[in-house]
Amino acid sequence: xxxxxxxxxxxxxxxxxxxxxxxxxxxxxxxxxxxxxxxxxxxxxxxxxxxxxxxxxxxxxxxxxxxxxxxxxxxxxxxx
Numbered sequence: 191x192x193x194x195x196x197x198x199x200x201x202x203x204x205x206x207x208x209x210x211x212x213x214x215x216x217x218x219x220x221x222x223x224x225x226x227x228x229x230x231x232x233x234x235x236x237x238x239x240x241x242x243x244x245x246x247x248x249x250x251x252x253x254x255x256x257x258x259x260x261x262x263x264x265x266x267x268x269x270x
Contacts, residue, residue, distance in 0.1 A: 205219055
């Protein structure tokens, strides 16, 4: 199911994670040649993708929302 990106945070391993409108999180790594997302490595690139959609496999599987009530893993998150 297509879901809009509403924000980002970094996980405990310093990887970028997109926060989706559905309440799920999804890693957005730039790891060529497997995942080619150069936009994720700059703040400007991440900001440019806010509101765009990603395919949420967790929604397709009917998974509950990811935990959103605690502080992010890192303090350098980007919010809309």
